[in-house]
Amino acid sequence: MSKPYSFHKLVILGLGLMGGSLAAGLRQRGEVEEVVAWGRRESSLKRGMELGFLDGYTLDLADAVSAADMVVIATPTMIAEDVLGQLQGLLTPDMVLTDVASVKGNLLRRARQVWGTEPANLVLAHPIAGSEESGVEAARADLFEGHRVIITPTEATDPAAVSVVADMWRAVGADVEQMDVERHDRVLAATSHLPHVLAYSLVNLLAEQDAKQDIFRFAAGGFRDFTRIASSDPKMWHDISLANGSALVRLIDEFSERLVGLRAAIEARDSEQILDLYSSAKAARDRFGEMLKDRSDDAKEQD
Amino acid sequence: MSKPYSFHKLVILGLGLMGGSLAAGLRQRGEVEEVVAWGRRESSLKRGMELGFLDGYTLDLADAVSAADMVVIATPTMIAEDVLGQLQGLLTPDMVLTDVASVKGNLLRRARQVWGTEPANLVLAHPIAGSEESGVEAARADLFEGHRVIITPTEATDPAAVSVVADMWRAVGADVEQMDVERHDRVLAATSHLPHVLAYSLVNLLAEQDAKQDIFRFAAGGFRDFTRIASSDPKMWHDISLANGSALVRLIDEFSERLVGLRAAIEARDSEQILDLYSSAKAARDRFGEMLKDRSDDAKEQD
Numbered sequence: 368m369s370k371p372y373s374f375h376k377l378v379i380l381g382l383g384l385m386g387g388s389l390a391a392g393l394r395q396r397g398e399v400e401e402v403v404a405w406g407r408r409e410s411s412l413k414r415g416m417e418l419g420f421l422d423g424y425t426l427d428l429a430d431a432v433s434a435a436d437m438v439v440i441a442t443p444t445m446i447a448e449d450v451l452g453q454l455q456g457l458l459t460p461d462m463v464l465t466d467v468a469s470v471k472g473n474l475l476r477r478a479r480q481v482w483g484t485e486p487a488n489l490v491l492a493h494p495i496a497g498s499e500e501s502g503v504e505a506a507r508a509d510l511f512e513g514h515r516v517i518i519t520p521t522e523a524t525d526p527a528a529v530s531v532v533a534d535m536w537r538a539v540g541a542d543v544e545q546m547d548v549e550r551h552d553r554v555l556a557a558t559s560h561l562p563h564v565l566a567y568s569l570v571n572l573l574a575e576q577d578a579k580q581d582i583f584r585f586a587a588g589g590f591r592d593f594t595r596i597a598s599s600d601p602k603m604w605h606d607i608s609l610a611n612g613s614a615l616v617r618l619i620d621e622f623s624e625r626l627v628g629l630r631a632a633i634e635a636r637d638s639e640q641i642l643d644l645y646s647s648a649k650a651a652r653d654r655f656g657e658m659l660k661d662r663s664d665d666a667k668e669q670d
Numbered sequence: 671m672s673k674p675y676s677f678h679k680l681v682i683l684g685l686g687l688m689g690g691s692l693a694a695g696l697r698q699r700g701e702v703e704e705v706v707a708w709g710r711r712e713s714s715l716k717r718g719m720e721l722g723f724l725d726g727y728t729l730d731l732a733d734a735v736s737a738a739d740m741v742v743i744a745t746p747t748m749i750a751e752d753v754l755g756q757l758q759g760l761l762t763p764d765m766v767l768t769d770v771a772s773v774k775g776n777l778l779r780r781a782r783q784v785w786g787t788e789p790a791n792l793v794l795a796h797p798i799a800g801s802e803e804s805g806v807e808a809a810r811a812d813l814f815e816g817h818r819v820i821i822t823p824t825e826a827t828d829p830a831a832v833s834v835v836a837d838m839w840r841a842v843g844a845d846v847e848q849m850d851v852e853r854h855d856r857v858l859a860a861t862s863h864l865p866h867v868l869a870y871s872l873v874n875l876l877a878e879q880d881a882k883q884d885i886f887r888f889a890a891g892g893f894r895d896f897t898r899i900a901s902s903d904p905k906m907w908h909d910i911s912l913a914n915g916s917a918l919v920r921l922i923d924e925f926s927e928r929l930v931g932l933r934a935a936i937e938a939r940d941s942e943q944i945l946d947l948y949s950s951a952k953a954a955r956d957r958f959g960e961m962l963k964d965r966s967d968d969a970k971e972q973d
Binding site: 515517557558561562564565566567568569570572573576583584585586587589592593594595596597598599600602604605609612615618619623625627629630633634636638641642644645648651652653655656658659 | 868892923929948952
């Protein structure tokens with residue numbers, strides 16, 4: 368039997384860019400009756416009140432969660448693991464618990480530790496949206512419009528709980544997709560986490576070259592685009608790198624193998640192989656570019 | 671004694687984006703008396719006439735070069751090496767020979783082979799400008815405005831010849847800098863050639879993942895920026911990779927070392943080291959971003 372879940376009474380745990388934007392988007396559209404936030408820093412919560420995102424806030428987690436329909440963990444990734452632990456004993460079967468973190472496997476493992484099994488009303492989700500800025504100050508009601516949200520239910524998840532989480536994200540304009548946890552983490556490692564690792568490594572390499580001064584003076588537009596993601600929040604990417612460590616390490620190894628192959632082709636002056644590799648990459652990137660044209664995701668998405 | 675060099679009679683060898691834009695820019699500003707182009711494909715030369723870039727063209731190299739003040743090799747990189755060979759016996763001491771290629775060391779070595787020494791009137795140069803398009807059709811008079819041109823003279827180069835090449839580039843709005851050949855090739859390997867190698871390798875890796883379909887569907891804005899350069903012309907980057915092979919291979923090795931270090935930190939869950947690496951990269955990239963704000967180079971620069 369499906370349970371009568373809803374998101375009328377929404378509780379945001381951790382009020383930053385993501386939680387603030389979700390609250391703002393739902394309120395602006397009149398899709399929610401009451402939004403309460405919990406967090407460790409009262410300043411962010413107060414600011415959320417001033418910005419009109421909230422009906423109230425509390426520093427007491429039990430107080431926040433009581434009487435909630437929907438609890439959204441919107442803290443940084445590593446703190447989300449702690450929050451799951453703190454929620455033990457606080458959830459009731461009529462609530463839905465969800466989140467917005469960039470990695471899902473670590474939270475699923477943590478939930479299994481905390482509850483001994485996966486609660487049927489736990490629905491892990493990842494809105495693929497963000498901004499170069501962070502914090503509640505950067506939140507905006509349209510952050511998720513036209514962006515994808517990946518929901519990663521397991522066999523234990525109540526379909527009715529999945530459905531209400533999907534409804535909530537559609538209410539703020541997102542396109543909702545489903546994927547299993549392992550695939551989600553592998554796909555995101557490939558398209559987002561590995562590129563960040565490469566960009567951070569490249570910028571560090573260049574910053575320490577002896578020609579440092581010249582290197583930065585003569586870098587052109589391609590370099591700017593390529594390294595933009597190295598300006599992303601180090602703490603957030605530290606968290607993601609640890610949370611998705613095993614998928615990321617596996618992909619770094621696969622990437623390294625390819626780089627070694629290309630290096631060998633360059634050293635051997637193997638014209639045909641170099642041209643093949645570059646041509647196939649261009650063809651794939653051009654196809655991807657065509658796909659992107661059909662999407663409304665803006666250029667500021669980060670994770 | 672300095673010689674009375676000029677660029678009144680300009681000969682472009684190979685009429686594509688770069689040569690066409692140089693001709694167009696100089697003519698539009700009335701800085702040149704006569705522009706003649708030589709090439710292998712008459713269609714490009716005819717199109718250059720139609721677009722108003724040229725006073726004439728020829729398929730005969732000796733004919734093109736005779737009576738020139740300034741000869742600009744503007745062919746693709748690998749062909750530029752051949753053209754140097756074909757110019758043996760055609761240059762007179764009152765001409766200046768220059769080029770627009772992205773790598774300088776290979777051309778310097780080739781010139782030493784051809785002439786036994788470096789001609790004093792050979793001035794290698796690299797305008798750091800480009801476009802995602804190529805060919806004479808994409809040429810425009812303002813391509814070099816506000817962009818850097820790196821001139822790479824050696825001890826054998828006549829300062830008067832360097833000076834007239836610098837004047838020519840300033841006449842089309844470029845900022846002229848000097849650098850030695852080896853440093854130029856190392857700096858460009860770091861800021862441009864290595865990023866292309868990484869982007870091509872990453873896109874190939876992703877295109878062959880089993881989750882291919884999902885990977886491209888869920889890639890976000892960061893990935894789009896990061897891989898944009900993988901859409902660059904494979905032949906051009908093949909040429910550059912071979913022409914600058916030794917600097918590039920050395921940098922691939924240095925990059926790989928760093929990647930291995932970061933991989934180990936992730937596997938060991940060494941929080942402090944990961945955070946240090948990401949934080950230092952962000953700091954360097956943010957400084958670089960500030961530098962870029964002061965520049966007028968547009969986002970389409972490629973090489």
